[in-house]
Amino acid sequence: MISPFMLLARHKPNKPTVPVQAPAQKDPAPKLSNQKPMSNTPITAEQVKQLRDATGISVMQCKKALEEASGDFEKALVILRKKSSGISAKKGDRTFAAGTVQCYIHANGTVGAMVELNCETDFVSNNEEFKTLARDIAMHIAATNPKFIKKEDVTEADQKVAKEVFLNEVKDKPEAMREKILEGKLSTYFAEMVLMDQPFIKNPDMTIQALIESAIQKFGEKTAVGRFSRFKVLEQ
Numbered sequence: 001m002i003s004p005f006m007l008l009a010r011h012k013p014n015k016p017t018v019p020v021q022a023p024a025q026k027d028p029a030p031k032l033s034n035q036k037p038m039s040n041t042p043i044t045a046e047q048v049k050q051l052r053d054a055t056g057i058s059v060m061q062c063k064k065a066l067e068e069a070s071g072d073f074e075k076a077l078v079i080l081r082k083k084s085s086g087i088s089a090k091k092g093d094r095t096f097a098a099g100t101v102q103c104y105i106h107a108n109g110t111v112g113a114m115v116e117l118n119c120e121t122d123f124v125s126n127n128e129e130f131k132t133l134a135r136d137i138a139m140h141i142a143a144t145n146p147k148f149i150k151k152e153d154v155t156e157a158d159q160k161v162a163k164e165v166f167l168n169e170v171k172d173k174p175e176a177m178r179e180k181i182l183e184g185k186l187s188t189y190f191a192e193m194v195l196m197d198q199p200f201i202k203n204p205d206m207t208i209q210a211l212i213e214s215a216i217q218k219f220g221e222k223t224a225v226g227r228f229s230r231f232k233v234l235e236q
Contacts, residue, residue, distance in 0.1 A: 102134035
């Protein structure tokens with residue numbers, strides 16, 4: 001005879017199986033990017049035009065500078081000028097093989113200037129904008145009467161003559177300050193006499209050197225003032 005307890009044991013339901021959950025995986029750490037975040041400031045065509053009119057540099061370069069400056073016009077100008085200086089330095093070892101001679105005569109006919117602006121190829125020298133640049137420099141020379149193209153053109157004799165003049169001006173100053181005052185006067189004087197260091201009359205915010213560097217960036221060739229001559233009625 002089978003015990004009822006044995007029958008109950010045979011029909012006892014099995015315990016439900018509890019599924020084993022896998023351990024939760026952590027999200028991978030975000031990767032750091034070395035790229036600078038791009039500005040979300042929208043750059044308008046009017047902003048690009050304004051910067052191009054001020055610099056003469058290509059539309060794409062102006063747009064990139066404005067994007068980098070988040071639309072700030074003054075910062076974009078600084079960015080372009082820094083790039084111009086870098087490009088100018090890279091092209092420094094190239095040779096000149098072309099250029100243009102342009103002149104400017106003032107409206108009253110009493111003063112004028114002629115300038116030779118050098119570049120690498122006839123393609124650039126025949127460009128009307130390059131010729132306009134040369135005429136602008138000639139006009140600047142007629143107005144400011146520089147004596148030298150660059151600092152390196154200032155001779156020891158020129159420095160000696162200027163020093164003698166300014167020594168007379170500082171002779172009554174305290175001895176401890178005399179040399180410093182003299183250096184300041186000489187620096188100011190030659191900055192006014194050196195063409196490359198003069199503020200451009202059509203845009204005093206940039207020097208003639210910066211103007212040339214901007215042209216190098218714009219035309220893609222080494223550019224420099226080769227020589228110039230200024231004339232004024234009855235002036236020897």
